[in-house]
Amino acid sequence: MVADAKSTLLDYLGRARRAMVFKTEGLSEYDVRRPLTGTGTNLLGLVKHLASVELGYFGDTFGRPSGIALPWHVLSADPNADLFATAEETRADILGLYAKAIAHAEETCAVLDLDTVGHVPWWGDDNEVTLHQVLVHMVAETGRHAGHADILREGLDGAVGRFPADANMDSMTGYDWPAHVARVERAARDAAASASS
Known part of the structure; x- marks a missing residue:
């Protein structure tokens, strides 16, 4: 059975959203927040960022503001304030914000057609979009950050997969990962040696 385009996009977006939340589960407060790259990328910050982005794209873009205050988006805020959780913001606060953003996005998608036109204020003059474009954008954006979260989480505790009992990973049980x-590593070294000779 072929699903309609909106349902397909929402399904893929939903999968990526669930993966993002899953990547925060079972970690200490420190590990879920700590910077794991030279630019400070961290798991809870990725969720906070995605919540903020969804509220904008599925809210303000289509004249449907959520009414949720995002103090890290004011002009005087640090440009990376949406990419980490402050000590005062609890994990429950951030995950709750994400849940509210998702609910608001789903309401927007339920009442608007894919060809509904909106405007992304932060894109400047070339800011006209359709709901279809925004859904594709958010599938890509969330998938990209879910990939970041995959790598961060594997580096923290070795946990892999998009969700518990991920069949893609279960099929690799017993696989000789060190080998x-x-x-x-051997292929990389051999290629580097060939390139330099």
Whole structure:
């Protein structure tokens, strides 16, 4: 059975959203928040960012503001304030914000057609979009950050997969990961040696 375009986009977006939340589960307060790259990327910050983005794209873009205050989006705020949770913001606060953003987005998608036109104020003059474009944009945006979260989480505690009992990972039970890593390392070294000779 072929689903309609809106349902397909919402399904893929929903999968990526669930993966983002899953990546925060079972970690200490420190590990879910701590910077894991040179630019400060962290798991809870990625969720906060996605919540903020969804509220904008599925709210203000289509004249449907959520009414949820985002103090990290005021002009005087640090440009990366939406990418980390302050000590005062609890994990429940951030996950709750994401849940509210998702609910608001789903309401917007329920009442608007894919060809409904909106305007993204922060895109400047070329800001006209359709709901279809915004859904594609958010599938890509959320998928991109879910990939970041995959790598961050694996680096923290070795946990892999998009959700508990991910069939893609379960099929690799018993796989010799150290041997695989050694193969990849050997191939990289051999390629580097060939390129330099």
